[in-house]
Amino acid sequence: MMILLAVPAAAEPVITDGFGILPTRLLGTDRAAWTDAPTGGAPAEPGDPATVLLFAGPKLLVAGRDRAHLVALGLDQHGNLVRDGLIATFSMPDSTLPDQRTRNGIADILHLPPPKARRMTVGAQIGNRQSPPADLAVTADLSALIPQIRPPEQPLARLDLLQLESLPLTDPHGNVVPDGIALDLTMLGANGAALATPMTLAGRAQTVLVPRDMQGTQDARLALGAQQGPVAPIDFGRVVPLPAPPIAAWSLGDLDLTVLRVGPVGTQDGHLMPDGTPVRVTTVDGAATGWLRDGQVELQLPRPAGLGPMTLQLDLPGLSERRRVAPGLPPPVPIEASE
Amino acid sequence: MTRRVRIAAQVAAALVFVAGLWAALGATAEVYRQLEEREVTHRYLAEAVTPVPEARDMVDWQAPRAGLARPLTEGDAVQIGRAITAAWQLLTVAQDAGDPDLLADAFSGVALGRARLSVADAQAGGGRMAVLSITAEPTFFHRDGSVFQARLRMRVSRHIASDSTLLHHEVTWDEGVVTLMNESNGWRVYQYRRDAGQPASLPALRPGHPALGNGLNYFPADRPWRKFWPNFDIAQVRTDFARIRALGGRSVRVFLTYDDFTAPDPSDALRDLARLLDLARLEGLQVVPTLFDQRPGYRSGLWGRDAVMLANVLPILAAKGNVAMIDLKNEPDLDFETHGQGQVEGWLLTMLFQVRLLAPDLPVTVGWSSARYVGVLAPLLDAISYHDYTQPGESLSGLQAARQAAGDKPVLVTEIGYTSYDAILGWPASETAQAEALEARLDALLNAPRPADAVMVWTLTDFVQVDPGAVGANPLIRKRQAAYGMVDIHGRDKPAADVLRRHFSATQSESIAE
Numbered sequence: 112m113m114i115l116l117a118v119p120a121a122a123e124p125v126i127t128d129g130f131g132i133l134p135t136r137l138l139g140t141d142r143a144a145w146t147d148a149p150t151g152g153a154p155a156e157p158g159d160p161a162t163v164l165l166f167a168g169p170k171l172l173v174a175g176r177d178r179a180h181l182v183a184l185g186l187d188q189h190g191n192l193v194r195d196g197l198i199a200t201f202s203m204p205d206s207t208l209p210d211q212r213t214r215n216g217i218a219d220i221l222h223l224p225p226p227k228a229r230r231m232t233v234g235a236q237i238g239n240r241q242s243p244p245a246d247l248a249v250t251a252d253l254s255a256l257i258p259q260i261r262p263p264e265q266p267l268a269r270l271d272l273l274q275l276e277s278l279p280l281t282d283p284h285g286n287v288v289p290d291g292i293a294l295d296l297t298m299l300g301a302n303g304a305a306l307a308t309p310m311t312l313a314g315r316a317q318t319v320l321v322p323r324d325m326q327g328t329q330d331a332r333l334a335l336g337a338q339q340g341p342v343a344p345i346d347f348g349r350v351v352p353l354p355a356p357p358i359a360a361w362s363l364g365d366l367d368l369t370v371l372r373v374g375p376v377g378t379q380d381g382h383l384m385p386d387g388t389p390v391r392v393t394t395v396d397g398a399a400t401g402w403l404r405d406g407q408v409e410l411q412l413p414r415p416a417g418l419g420p421m422t423l424q425l426d427l428p429g430l431s432e433r434r435r436v437a438p439g440l441p442p443p444v445p446i447e448a449s450e
Numbered sequence: 451m452t453r454r455v456r457i458a459a460q461v462a463a464a465l466v467f468v469a470g471l472w473a474a475l476g477a478t479a480e481v482y483r484q485l486e487e488r489e490v491t492h493r494y495l496a497e498a499v500t501p502v503p504e505a506r507d508m509v510d511w512q513a514p515r516a517g518l519a520r521p522l523t524e525g526d527a528v529q530i531g532r533a534i535t536a537a538w539q540l541l542t543v544a545q546d547a548g549d550p551d552l553l554a555d556a557f558s559g560v561a562l563g564r565a566r567l568s569v570a571d572a573q574a575g576g577g578r579m580a581v582l583s584i585t586a587e588p589t590f591f592h593r594d595g596s597v598f599q600a601r602l603r604m605r606v607s608r609h610i611a612s613d614s615t616l617l618h619h620e621v622t623w624d625e626g627v628v629t630l631m632n633e634s635n636g637w638r639v640y641q642y643r644r645d646a647g648q649p650a651s652l653p654a655l656r657p658g659h660p661a662l663g664n665g666l667n668y669f670p671a672d673r674p675w676r677k678f679w680p681n682f683d684i685a686q687v688r689t690d691f692a693r694i695r696a697l698g699g700r701s702v703r704v705f706l707t708y709d710d711f712t713a714p715d716p717s718d719a720l721r722d723l724a725r726l727l728d729l730a731r732l733e734g735l736q737v738v739p740t741l742f743d744q745r746p747g748y749r750s751g752l753w754g755r756d757a758v759m760l761a762n763v764l765p766i767l768a769a770k771g772n773v774a775m776i777d778l779k780n781e782p783d784l785d786f787e788t789h790g791q792g793q794v795e796g797w798l799l800t801m802l803f804q805v806r807l808l809a810p811d812l813p814v815t816v817g818w819s820s821a822r823y824v825g826v827l828a829p830l831l832d833a834i835s836y837h838d839y840t841q842p843g844e845s846l847s848g849l850q851a852a853r854q855a856a857g858d859k860p861v862l863v864t865e866i867g868y869t870s871y872d873a874i875l876g877w878p879a880s881e882t883a884q885a886e887a888l889e890a891r892l893d894a895l896l897n898a899p900r901p902a903d904a905v906m907v908w909t910l911t912d913f914v915q916v917d918p919g920a921v922g923a924n925p926l927i928r929k930r931q932a933a934y935g936m937v938d939i940h941g942r943d944k945p946a947a948d949v950l951r952r953h954f955s956a957t958q959s960e961s962i963a964e
Contacts, residue, residue: 132577
């Protein structure tokens, strides 16, 4: 049996478009309204604009630098792209935008808005159809902004908390920097590490420091991204220890050692001396050094038991005194530091 | 009396034995017949489920004629190219399956509504659309990267088929404008407008007809079918091609497995294809590459991927002078029942359009499983080919039917063969029986009043292990299929080799390679 390629001579008529092929008898009114060209034929003319979509971006424009791109897409009532050459108008506050013409359903314009930081609503119209509104925002240009520290007032007394803030932050166009921008505050001390991350609020960057063991005058600098501000001196004041801190001594008889516990050493501010404060004790039997922790330090001297009171020289930053101490029993419980 | 009873008992026992033996043989034959039927069903079921094509990028980008508000980066081109490719692939799959739920992954807005409507219309009217190639020129890109528009030029196949008939078919060059939106889950086609659809036409057949010498079908003994290309052994191929030549063959039929030549990176397979063609040339062999071997079904959703395979292999085939002709598909008529003759014919016609576009100088044939369907596409092909596994005595009528369909075009019988599998005492076959059957077949085809223009024997060698994907998993069938060679797995010539040598040397056809 011989079978030839079977395309029937009386095959029913068909219609083709961008999404396929179907017998003409099945063509519905929706599909018949598409402007797609059939095979070997020409596209149909679209109808008048019925829907205008507006795509406005970028959503956040840097003042004086970024252009807004307003794009209008026009469709007729059947979803076909509107014909070429239709006039599209665009609206933006405080701006006059020239009309554009549609091509493949799209009309667009690039425009530099006035450099005033603000939110604004834009729109488009093709024919007598308007788009829904779209929102854009212009924001301050941070790229040329050099942050500066406002010098704090000279402290009369050492403070528990030190508040630092910047001078007012505005861009070249007079726009205040938005809230929530993070800056870096760096103390240019031994390692130059960033100390804090002040955030902007109402046009200034603010932060609070806890001085703790920082004392004297130290240089600081604010930075916004890669832009570094000038160095500013910050005076943290001085830490002054209270005289005559408690000293307890007891013997480790078997080892011919005498243990000295110095502290708690307080400050005139009512705090303990900072951790790491060096302490040196000197007697006729020798000298011992250590560092305060929680205001105290334990040192050992090569002094046998039973020798009675001793005279010692106590030295630490801000304090130097001679003391007479009598060894006794070791304290039963550790002394708790008091704030 | 006793003696009579004894004799009667012996006769009765003998009769019972003969009856039992007869029943056993009959049952065995029935089982054998059913196994053969199941072998056929096995192959078709494996092809019945069409996989969904994986995401690829088919788009060939052109430079924009005017500046864009936002430059199109390489990354943008990849993302948008994939979105455009996926949209057309999913449209075709959705029209095949009648399931519009797939479409929302690739379409939105106006295009989503139109795609959904087209799926419903496709189910009602049988229409299908497959995009074969895409070229895109960007025409608009929003400064914030949210809206993109391009002019597309696509080669598209559209057809309407019933179960038995191809009712309408066209291949067109489409031009249109696609608008995409960059949405929460990536780029999606928002609107597509077809501005023009220019029908593509098949060029007239080249004057003259391709000539083909007698030859053999080929896989190496230890790596047939799906093992061949991933384990290509250039030394073994060279040895085997020399063997074909020694048997008097002047041509070799090879098979390009679908998965190997449509892989995301088919460079290894393409390189080895070129090497194979060069080796054949060294041995003076013409090559008949059979495309799309073990292709999974005919659903339109894969036609785009099929076009990629043609784009991959045709430049190589066209560049080598010893490709006698392309065999577009092996035995597609065996797929008529499962996939619908109309659908299969639509696919064949579309692929033929692509071959004529990409390799206009390469002759094309289709390897039908029998002479019954040789008339299908006959006016559009350069040669008519079929396979002859008919009963003894039927070869001549098949050949005559093919001649009638072919007119003055060459008629090629590109598969004949017999198993030599001897399970027990010459059953179901033997090497001797194989040689005798081959002798009769070659005599019928090559010594007919109007003989076949060329014959190709299945196959050069026996196989160590037969691919179950090709013949099914039944062990008896696989053993039979493993023993069709002229040479056994150890390289020993079987008696059929002598038969072949004698007939091929007596009827050497003019070879293009010569």
